[in-house]
Amino acid sequence: MSAPQLSPPNTGRDDGAVILTERRASKAGSRDQLPVHQGDVTPTSPIDGGEEGSGVRQQMKRKPALVRIKSAGESGRSGFHPLRFFRIAFRSSSTVSCAVNVLWPVVPAAIAVRYALPDNHLAIFILAYIAMVPCANLVGFAGQELARKVPHVLGVLTETTIGSVVEIVLFMVLITRPESSSVDYIQVIKAAILGSVLATMLLCLGLCFIAGGFTRHEQTFNEAVSEAGSGLLLTAGFGLAVPTVFEHSLTNSTLSAEVLEKKSIDISRITAILLIIAYLVFVFFQARTHHGIYDNIFEGDEEKDRDREKDLGKPKLTLTECVIALAVSVTLVAIIAIALVDQIHFMVEERHISDAFVGLILVPLVEKAAEHLTAVDEAYDDQMNFALAHVLGATLQTALFNGPLVVIVGWGLGRPMGLNFEVFDLAVLLLAILTVGNFLRDQKSNYLEGFLCVIVYIAVAVAAAYYPNPESPHAEGVPESASPAGH
Template sequence: MSIKNIISLGLLVFIPISVAAEYLEWGSLVVFVTSAIAIVPLAIWLSTATEEVAIVAGPSIGGLLNAVFGNATELIIALVALKEGLIDIVKASITGTIISNLLLVMGLSMFLGGLRYKEQEFQPVVARVNGSTMTLAVVAILLPTTVIATSNVIDPVAITRLSITVAAVLIVVYALTVFFSLKTHSYLYEVGLADLEEEAPTTDHQLTEHKPNLPLWIGVLLMATIAVAFESEIFVGAVEEATKGLGLTPLFTGVILLPLVGGAAEYVTAVRVAIKNNMDLSVSVAMGSSLLVALLVAPILVLIGQVIGQPMDLNFNLFEVIAVAVAVAIANLISLDGRSNWLEGVLLLATYTVLGAAFYFHPV
């Protein structure tokens, strides 16, 4: 059994602990910490189950499953927070997830992979396509904020309509990027998977022996999704009071803390394959997760917010937008040549640390 599976199994003990903390009223801070830890192994199992089902389903359906469930944990947490009316935290978590994937996940991958290999290579074409799409997402997110910043009169109805329009465009763009990666230009995205297949068993007997148990993994997928939703209810219920008690602002909580909880699966996967010298897959996980949040999760939250009576627009804090633009620009610059080393990983991590400090000291 791998270290990843041992850790993810061991941390499941925090599920009953968090439930006990909630119902026995051990305090918001204890509930917050235990439920946050409980979500981490669930996120890992949700990601693992998606990957296993994708193997059996084949490249097209498997790719679609990964596209839909890739950031399911972040989406579930955000939906629960939106339902509770924590709109500022939800908005901050969107920008925070983009920033953490581009800077923290890619930074850790390049740093730890670079310590083992002097220089690592990946497909620059894929990085450029993802970078271009991320630039569009940043522009789309920036526009509603800019409209408000440059208007003398702020019309909430106009901002809402603009946000819905932008959300619809982003969803269409995401659908086209999925079609691009799975159909018309799928060969660009197969390199990372091919590297993994080289390590896999090759004989017919071994392939049959290692074929995933589809009913089992579908069950794990459903159970993990339900468990994440349940734990998210507990987590979100305690997050406001607990972070306020720690002196943390909703901005810092959403940008830094929530992505660390919801994005555990991406961190583990990206770093693990980078250490195996598969930077193609590592970069695709980091940048693909950012794209999923910017082009699908954020628009879905805008549309669902209108339906459930918790209207959310794309008018982000101006500093959040600047931070996302900085993260996208630096990630694009570093990934342009299709090569990475440990120093580039340090640069990404340093940028993330500086931005994290800025959000921590940012006035309310």
């Protein structure tokens, strides 16, 4: 009997992917194999008299899955059409995302105020902070449109990676800022790394559970998504904890503060390389060796989408328009990020906002806006596997790639950027990982669990607002009044 060939759920068109399930009989009995995504296949020659499974493989010739655009992402057009481009981009992917586009007039206003009124630091900070939201939303939408055109697993990875562009740009701008006596930009980056993880893992996940629980008793998701994510979260938490535990366990030792800090930085750099390797292995696992499992899961989620027919009928961006949207939005994000980061010094010094609150709460909220909107919309449409993949994927990208990447860049720039965090930040991170892991254990969610996640995040934000600034090594000779935290 030849191996059965199962097609993806009927979308009315070929999506360029075929799921093959093989059953092999052996002397000891039969054994089922997990579905493996084989990409596009075309018949080449008849099956010759070998084993059934090998006959199927001889009959099928694999074609790269990226050669053809999925029907769900086809626009029916090519090139760049300005009017259609602006109309599609403004409508965005959801009602909430469309509402965010109303903020686009703030973008030129923020740029103009930065150069016309350079001494009005509060106005520049507020306008730049608001302007970052529509820019990040366009990055997310362009990534989402691009992700429609490729297979499901690669699409999720593409969307998550593009969504992290805002975060990477902010980290790179922060690490290149000159040292200041009133604000430690490296400390802001460290807080932003953990704050980004907390914002996605607690706030975004909580909002997803609440949005999905509005009209449903509970939602379910696949263990393949939740267990892999939970395990990697624990691994990331352990890796981020090693330099901090090392430094604080030797605080009272015979080592001088300078030697101890140097050792902690060296450990951080080695750990950063290891975490990046772990992330690349995770991507390979998800996109290459086990992508058939994830494809099945995501295709099932697509069938549950109550807005599926509406989404398929929406006008879509062409590949050229996706690239143009990404280029424009990333450029604007870089400009706004520079304006925003340049005002942190004045917000800390004049407005008495702590480094911890800026890095742990303010920066992550704006840099993750697009990813949060996408995940919440998917949860509302009962696509919890997609939503969870975006939440856990964005969290893991920050912890295993973006954070370690800024450590490596700081190494190249000669900056003492490490993974030796404040004990408060690290303790909150580890507790949050345990809390979320417990909620994901039963593969079910409801609005109560989401509400509890949001409450925990608000508690962290309150503590961060009251957390004093650490003593800056560059603050020697600075009067006490210059310290906003009142040490």
